[in-house]
Amino acid sequence: MTPELRVEQDRTRTATSPLLKTVKRNWDLYLMIIPVIAFFVIFAYLPLYGIQIAFKDFSAFKGIWDSPWVGFKHFERFFDSYYFWRLIRNSFLLGVYSLAIGFPIPIILALMLNEVKSNRFKKFVQTITYAPYFLSTVVIVGMLFIFLSPRTGLINHIIQAFGGDPIAFMTSAGWFKTLYVFSDVWQTAGWSSIIYLASLAGIDTQLHEAAKVDGATKLQRIWHINIPGIMPTIVILLILNLGSVLSIGFEKVLLMQNNLNMSGSDIISTYVYRSGILDAQYSFSTAVDLFNSIINFILLVTVNYVARRVNDTSLW
């Protein structure tokens, strides 16, 4: 067979369905990915079907499909409930507070680390600041309880040494958000700075040299070269963070929560957990959860839109 002939033959064979042919040739690739697709269908898509119970009175006997529709009853109950504004306020404040403190600190840390010339010192600081990231949330909260205990905790010993009165940090609603945010900074700031450090390493050194020749000071170079250089990274991470303002660190809030600090610590997701898992009000809890997800989604889309308009950087 001449080459032309073979090409001709291939063409006639594939003309019917080129797609089918590539699928056929790579059939084992499809076999590989089947377990993964099955996983996503079962554990990510099947639960979506269950969301309808937010609009039903779910009963375990009747199942999801046969439970009666009740419209927006559960949503109305949530909006009218005594807890509604408290939950909204706490979720929102905690999210904004976390963002306002937790977002800039890793950037500042990265800019500072980037100026260190001694590699040993840099590595030393990095090794230490990354470390708490690997402690579990349970241990972090456990440490908070130990260090902040009114009678035996280190912090209250210090306060007393300076003549102050011991503070019951963990059982006070007023302290909750501050403790949450700053323990989070302690745990994650070093780790979060890695991305910015990587991004800083990508900045052209010629820019710095040119600026030096022109007599720019260190601070001027940081302000006019480094910060603009990592701006795209900052914007992307900011969008991601803003989009999840209302779904912030649920596990940690749950662990830090107790009856005495509830008025300052109760957020939507912990309320979902309590009403759903502990009180078994499945439909009501699903409605609250759905409300939370919708707000988050609207936030994400809005922020992304604004970022694209203002800065030309966006997720999509």
Added chain:
Amino acid sequence: MGLQSRGDRLVEIINYILLALIAAVVIYPLVFVLSASFSKPDFVLRGEMWLLPKGINLDAYSKIFQNKDLWIGYRNTIVYTLVGTSINLLMTILAAYPMSRKDFAGRNFVMAMMVVTLFFSGGLIPTYLLIKKLHMLDTFWVMVIPNAVSVWNIIIMRTFFQSSIPHEIQESAMIDGCANWQILIRIVLPLSMPVIAVMILFYAVGHWNAFFNALIYLNDKDKFPLQLILREMLIQNSMKDMAKLTQEAVAKQAMSVEGIKYAIIVVANLPVLLLYPFLQKYFVKGVMIGALKG
């Protein structure tokens, strides 16, 4: 190059001092916990121990060693971590490899299907009802199956396959008659050890620290992971076995229970802390691989 201006010099010195302070603030609580765990509880709880252990005392550790719950939790967590990480790794490879291939028809669809799950999820209750329906409540599998794979990690691995393994090698193997699975096992995986190491670490730390699935789905104490036991002991203050062991006065009991907490934290984090210096560079690499292409 040349002399620095005085202003720059000053900025540099301040920068060093601030960073040293930050490092001190981060490390101090950890050193304190370690020292406290070896000290006599009375000194620690009265605030007389600041940095180095005072009145060396190993009682806390000997009490921990007699606590059954803690060791069951430890054993369970090790098993969950080993089995869970193996499943994670297998699933991530099975997803990432086909998706890294340009001639895999439908890869955009599969990708979209996975990314959607990052933004939309059924939420707590529908997921709980599903797990219940699947008869996975209170089973071993609930700790390793519902989180069998993470989309972010699939993306990281796929990107690595695409960008770090020359496409020509795969093509020439294909021409030599290599089947896809052979290419994966003989060519792609051996060249992917860095990203595999990173994935193992990410997943393993996740399993080691996880407690939320256990909290929702497990009732059987024999299946509790370490973190759930820690939660009871450190946060909910229920240390039944520990309290029984101390027959002294109630106040003293309370004291030694407080003292034991430091030792519990040390023991619970020992594997992570011992491995940390060796693993740190891999984690950093992982963040880089994930970030630069993300």
